[in-house]
Amino acid sequence: MVSEPLVLGVDTSGSYCSAVLLQGGEVLSDVYQDMPKGQAEALFPLIQDLLVRGGATWRDLSAIGVGTGPGNFTGIRISVSAMRGLALALEVPVIGVTLLDALAHGTSGPVLGSIAAPRGQAYVQGHGMVQNVPPALVTISDLQLDLAEPGLVSIGSAGSEIAARLGVPHVPAPYAPGSAIARIAALRRGHDISPAAPFYLKPADAAPARDAPPVLLD
Template identity: 50%
Template sequence: MRPDPLILAFDTSAAHCAAALLCGNQLLGEVIEPMDKGQAERLVPLLGELLATAGAEWRDLAAIGVGIGPGNFTGIRISVAAARGLALALEIPAIGVSALEALAAGTPGPVVTSLDARQGRLYVQVFSDGDGTGPLLCDLETLPSMPAGAATSCIGHRADEIAAICGGTVAAPRKSLPAAIARIALGRRLGAQPRPAPLYLRPADAAPSRDAAPRILP
């Protein structure tokens, strides 16, 4: 029995399969494997390998942290479904954490985080006491209201351009994505948490077929 809670966190919201294992404040291990596809087949074996490397078993886990996006639609669904299934089987909480929130983890003061939403657009969130925003889809011309001044840290995609607009400072994430998800999940595990759900901020790129549906013969 470990004295500190063991948290397993993972994310497949982008072109990777990423995971981290946290025991209290100690990071026992993490892995980020770049991959454009195959996350569904790789995720659970990767998690098992990470646990085995730390000498831990599934039953030792106190909670699961999972990346909920925004990002790749299919990748997000893979992680969220896995987290829900594991939480149900192990009877432990699963805590959803957005990638935008993970980027800001550990950085003090006002923070603006951003991710590539493709087609010249951005996923953006402002973290600031009193005047922060929720995650949103925008471009450089429609950025949300941001705290002005060098004290504002801009982290993520096109951070230099965002910093130039608000007078902020470009900064790097303090932690890797899976490690940040694990630490945020650790801090929330004792509170009431909704089931993790995908964070979709844009419609799917796939469009319905314009072809007429085939006729079904009696």
């Protein structure tokens, strides 16, 4: 049995699988795989391999952190539902972490985190900024230039475009998604938190079927 709390961090909210096994702040094993599709089938074998390489078993887990988005609708549902089911089976807490919080974890000073979205848009959130920038879906070309306060840096998959728009540096996030999620989950473990749930920030892109509905005969 492990002596320190063992935390699993998982994220499939983008076209990848990112997972980390964290114990007492030390990464025991980690994985990041580009994966545009097939995450549902790959997720549990990937975690099993992660545990084996970390010298642990499923029952050693003390908590599970999972990325809740914003991002790909299907990817978010896959990891959130899977990790909630796993946590229920193991009787451990599952802690939802937004990707915008994960991007900023380990930074100091003002940060504008971003996740690229279609049609020139991005999900953004400010951390440590003078102006309050809550989580939102924005058009990058519409961002107000007065957001560029002294010391501000831009982080995330839309970070270079936003940096060019605001005239601020673009820097990499300190941690991969799974690692940041595991670290935040470890900090939140033991606190009263709401169940992990998808964090979308926009409605689904699903459109109603174009075909006429079937006619019901009496």
